[in-house]
Amino acid sequence: MPPILEAIRKADVLVLASPIYYWSVTAQLKLAIDRMYPLISVKATIQRAAMLLTCGNKSEDVNEGAVFLLDRLCNAYGWENAGVITAVGLHDKGEIAGRAEFDEARALGRKI
Numbered sequence: 001m002p003p004i005l006e007a008i009r010k011a012d013v014l015v016l017a018s019p020i021y022y023w024s025v026t027a028q029l030k031l032a033i034d035r036m037y038p039l040i041s042v043k044a045t046i047q048r049a050a051m052l053l054t055c056g057n058k059s060e061d062v063n064e065g066a067v068f069l070l071d072r073l074c075n076a077y078g079w080e081n082a083g084v085i086t087a088v089g090l091h092d093k094g095e096i097a098g099r100a101e102f103d104e105a106r107a108l109g110r111k112i
């Protein structure tokens with residue numbers, strides 16, 4: 001079993017984090033999700049899942065595909081959807097420093 005799949009199989013919380021690339025999660029994250037397919041028929045330990053997203057656009061619309069993906073994954077795998085944190089309007093290196101979303105992410109981490 002690939003190490004990432006083994007780690008996911010033993011996890012009790014799953015946090016998917018990605019920048020938005022063309023209205024979706026990155027190909028790298030999607031590949032990791034694709035590798036989870038065998039777990040759909042296995043009794044997994046994951047209880048809840050959350051998502052952290054960044055995007056360049058200032059509108060939340062661009063996050064819709066990724067938010068939909070998390071929602072459907074939670075339905076399919078029986079996870080509680082613990083929520084999504086989005087940081088919009090990010091283009092340049094270092095621009096995220098000091099953003100309030102870090103506090104939101106910490107609060108979410110404590111909650112789950």
Ligand SMILES: Cc1cc2nc3c(=O)[nH]c(=O)nc-3n(C[C@H](O)[C@H](O)[C@H](O)COP(=O)(O)O)c2cc1C
Binds near residue numbers: 019022055057062
């Ligand atoms: C290939 C690529 C596609 C992107 N597509 C979108 C997009 O569809 N919508 C958007 O708002 N931002 C888009 N962006 C901007 C990134 O989501 C944003 O700058 C993000 O903060 C980059 O995070 P990173 O530095 O960790 O890659 C894209 C950036 C790249 C490189």
